[in-house]
Amino acid sequence: MEKEIIITEVALRDGSHAIGHQYTVDQVATIAKALNEAKVPYIEVTHGDGLGGSSLQYGFSKTDEMKLIEAAVSVVDFSKLAVLLLPGIGTIENLKEASKIGVKMARIATHVTEADISKQHIETAKNLGMETVGFLMMSHMAPVEKLVEQAKLMESYGADTVYIVDSAGALLPNEVRERVKALKNELAINIGFHAHNNLSLAMGNTLAAIEEGATRIDGSIRCLGAGAGNTQTEVLIAVLERMGIKTGIDLYKLMDVSEDIVSKILLEPQIINRDSLTLGYAGVYSSFLLHAKRAAQRFGVDSRDILMELGKRKVVGGQEDMIVDVAAELSKEKITIG
Numbered sequence: 001m002e003k004e005i006i007i008t009e010v011a012l013r014d015g016s017h018a019i020g021h022q023y024t025v026d027q028v029a030t031i032a033k034a035l036n037e038a039k040v041p042y043i044e045v046t047h048g049d050g051l052g053g054s055s056l057q058y059g060f061s062k063t064d065e066m067k068l069i070e071a072a073v074s075v076v077d078f079s080k081l082a083v084l085l086l087p088g089i090g091t092i093e094n095l096k097e098a099s100k101i102g103v104k105m106a107r108i109a110t111h112v113t114e115a116d117i118s119k120q121h122i123e124t125a126k127n128l129g130m131e132t133v134g135f136l137m138m139s140h141m142a143p144v145e146k147l148v149e150q151a152k153l154m155e156s157y158g159a160d161t162v163y164i165v166d167s168a169g170a171l172l173p174n175e176v177r178e179r180v181k182a183l184k185n186e187l188a189i190n191i192g193f194h195a196h197n198n199l200s201l202a203m204g205n206t207l208a209a210i211e212e213g214a215t216r217i218d219g220s221i222r223c224l225g226a227g228a229g230n231t232q233t234e235v236l237i238a239v240l241e242r243m244g245i246k247t248g249i250d251l252y253k254l255m256d257v258s259e260d261i262v263s264k265i266l267l268e269p270q271i272i273n274r275d276s277l278t279l280g281y282a283g284v285y286s287s288f289l290l291h292a293k294r295a296a297q298r299f300g301v302d303s304r305d306i307l308m309e310l311g312k313r314k315v316v317g318g319q320e321d322m323i324v325d326v327a328a329e330l331s332k333e334k335i336t337i338g
C-alpha cells in the first residue's frame with residue numbers, strides 16, 4: 001500500500017518560542033495564506049505554550065492569540081487550523097472559543113507521564129466535533145512501557161492520534177524506532193512524531209518514525225521552532241518525495257514561503273549552537289532556551305551550566321520558574337567559590 005504522510009506545520013505555534021511570542025496578525029495571515037496555497041494540510045497557531053500561554057511565567061504575546069487564529073482562519077480554504085492546549089494553562093473555554101472561530105483540530109499536550117489530565121479536554125474537543133490529538137511531551141523521559149500506558153489512556157479518552165513528542169530533541173533514532181513500534185503494536189489510532197533538531201537528529205528521527213509506521217508528522221518551515229527548531233518542513237517534503245512518499249504539498253511553493261517570507265521574520269537563522277545543543281544533550285525542554293539565556297545574562301553565569309543542572313533535576317514544562325532559581329544558585333556558588 002502507498003504510504004501517505006499528513007503534515008502539521010508548527011512554525012506559527014512552536015516558532016512563537018523562538019521569536020519571544022511576538023507574532024503579529026499580518027505575519028500570521030501572510031504565512032498562513034502562503035501555506036494554504038502550498039496545500040499544507042494542518043497549520044497550528046497559538047502562543048508557543050498553547051492556548052492561554054501568554055503570561056509572566058511563559059512570556060506575554062504581542063498579539064491576542066484568538067486574533068492570530070482568526071486571521072489564519074480568514075485566509076485558508078484548504079488548510080485546517082489546529083491549536084495546542086496544555087491542560088492547566090489553556091481552559092475548556094479557550095477550546096470552545098477556538099472551535100467557534102473555526103479551528104478543526106485540538107492537540108492536547110501533557111507531560112509524558114501525565115496523560116490522565118487530558119481526559120476532560122480530549123472529550124470536550126471530540127464533543128465540539130474537532131479532530132483530536134494526544135501530545136505526549138518530553139517522551140525521552142519515560143520508558144517505552146510507560147509511554148504505551150499513557151498513550152492508551154489518551155486513546156481511551158477518544159484521541160484520533162497520539163504523538164511522541166521529543167520536546168528536548170534528546171531521542172536517538174533507535175529510541176524513536178522502539179517507541180513508534182510499541183505504539184503501533186498496542187494502539188489502533190494514528191501515531192504521530194514531533195521532533196526538535198538540537199542534536200541534528202530531527203530529520204533522521206522523523207524518517208525512523210515514518211519507517212516504523214508514524215503517519216502524522218510535524219515540521220516547521222525554515223526550522224522556526226523552539227531550540228534549534230523542528231524537522232524543517234520544506235526539506236522533509238523534498239526528502240519524502242525522493243522516497244516516493246506523498247504529502248500533497250507543493251514543494252516549490254513551500255520553498256518560496258521559507259525563503260521569501262519566513263526567513264524575514266527570524267531573529268537569527270535557526271542553527272545548532274552551544275545553547276540549543278546543550279538542550280538536546282541535557283534533555284531539557286526546548287522552550288526553556290530563551291528563558292535560560294536571559295537568566296544567564298541576569299546572573300552572570302553560563303547558560304549551559306543552567307541547562308545541565310535543569311536536566312539533572314529532570315525539570316519539566318510548567319517549572320520555568322526553576323530556571324531563575326538555578327541561575328541564582330549557580331551565581332551564589334560562583335561568588336562563594338570565587
Ligand SMILES: CC[C@H](O)CC(=O)C(=O)O
Nearest residue numbers: 014048049137165167287
Ligand atoms: C510548551 C509546549 C511545547 O512547546 C510543546 C512542544 O512543541 C514540545 O513539547 O515540543
Ligand SMILES: [Mn+2]
Nearest residue numbers: 014167194226
Ligand atoms: Mn515542540
